[in-house]
Amino acid sequence: MSQLDKSKILSIIEEGGSLSGEDMSFLDLSRIDFKGCDLSESTLTGAKLTGANLSKCNLTDAFMAEVIAEETNFREAKMNDVFFQRGNITNADFSGASMVEASIFIMKAKETLFNNADLRGTQILRSNMTGASFINAVMESSSLKGSDIQDCNFQNATMTNCDMRQVRPQGANFEDANTEGV
Numbered sequence: 001m002s003q004l005d006k007s008k009i010l011s012i013i014e015e016g017g018s019l020s021g022e023d024m025s026f027l028d029l030s031r032i033d034f035k036g037c038d039l040s041e042s043t044l045t046g047a048k049l050t051g052a053n054l055s056k057c058n059l060t061d062a063f064m065a066e067v068i069a070e071e072t073n074f075r076e077a078k079m080n081d082v083f084f085q086r087g088n089i090t091n092a093d094f095s096g097a098s099m100v101e102a103s104i105f106i107m108k109a110k111e112t113l114f115n116n117a118d119l120r121g122t123q124i125l126r127s128n129m130t131g132a133s134f135i136n137a138v139m140e141s142s143s144l145k146g147s148d149i150q151d152c153n154f155q156n157a158t159m160t161n162c163d164m165r166q167v168r169p170q171g172a173n174f175e176d177a178n179t180e181g182v
Helices: 006-014
Strands: 063-065 083-085 103-105 123-125
Touching: none
Parallel strands: 063 083, 083 103, 103 123
Antiparallel strands: none
């Protein structure tokens, strides 16, 4: 697998092609409209996706270590088994995304939206989630272990058997959330 450059990526998107399995590491892909693209099994290590539109994309099994994706639109994306580590997704929007068994490790995710997202079995570990919103999210058997969830909104979230050891929940809203087994 060779790494693509930005012009080749734009050409593939314009032609409606697939970016599945492609290496786009360390590229500045800010503000690109990827809407609906197949990026499954792609590598985006250190990529800059600030302000990009990845809504309705397939990012299943994508590797996104050290990615910068502030204010990025991931609405309704398929992101099962995606891997995030040591990056920044502050103010990103994952509303309605399917993120089953996703890994979010040591991330900065302040004010990020996960409303109506499917986060079953997702591991959110040692991440700064301050002010994030999980309204109506499904978080069964997921983990927030060691994360800062200060001022997060979990209203109506399903959090059955969610691991919340060592979290910092000051100001978090759990109104009408199902926290059985937490």
